[in-house]
Amino acid sequence: MPRRNADTREDIRAVALELFVENGFEQTSLRQIAERLGITKAALYYHFPSKDELLAELAQPLVDDLDGFFAHVREVGPGDPEAILRRYLELCHRHRKLFQSVLHDPTVLARLGTLAQVLYRRLEVDRLLVGSDLPADRVRAIIAFGGVQDSVVLMGDEPLDGYADAAVASAVRALRPG
Structure with a gap:
């Protein structure tokens, strides 16, 4: 039975992400992706x-x-920082491979215009979470969100339930003044 285009696209996305995590975006060629999949470069170019x-x-x-x-x-609103941070942890975990691939070359998202968009929204949520624009408060929010995100990236494929409580509790502590 011949492969469906949707299956091929999904396979390309999966293998590309795998290679981006292994080698970085810039160091991964379309040829490498095609070879890993066992398809021609022309077939890959048809999809992407x-x-x-x-x-x-x-x-x-x-x-x-x-x-x-x-x-x-x-x-x-900011009523339940623990719930907000847990939700963010779960989001990061769903997209951990993409976060890991960006570690090789963070400028990649900037090229897509995605980084500025995400950072702007994150700053808005940081302010909302701490209810302040004071630098010390914003730094605590940045550390809380960054710690959650970094824990997912560094824990890799570890099951989330093995570290979620510790990551969220640490992030909540980072939000406290003093």
């Missing part, structure tokens, strides 16, 4: 005319999830 388009498609689910997360935080 450029590596940037492939990356944009890989990043879109993260952007969509972040939009939903930021909208949720704006809607519910």
Whole structure:
């Protein structure tokens, strides 16, 4: 039975993300992706005319999830920092491979215009979470969110239930003044 185009696209996305995590975006060629899949470069180009388009498609689910997360935080407010940070931890865990791949070359998301968009929204949520624009308060929020995100990246494929409580509790402590 011949493969469906949707299956091939999904296989390309999965292998590309795998290689981006292993080698970084810049160091991974479309040829390497095609070879790993056992397809021709022409077949790969049929689905993704450029590596940037492939990356944009890989990043879109993260952007969509972040939009939903930021909208949720704006809607519910900062009443339950633990719930907000746990939700962010779960979001990061769903997209951990993309976060890991960006570690090799953080400028990749900037090229897509995604980084500025995400950072702007994160600053908004940081302010909302601590209820202040004071630098010391914002730094605590940045450390809390960054710690949650970094824990997911560094724990890799470890099951989330093995470290979620510790990551969230540490992030909540980082929010406390003093």
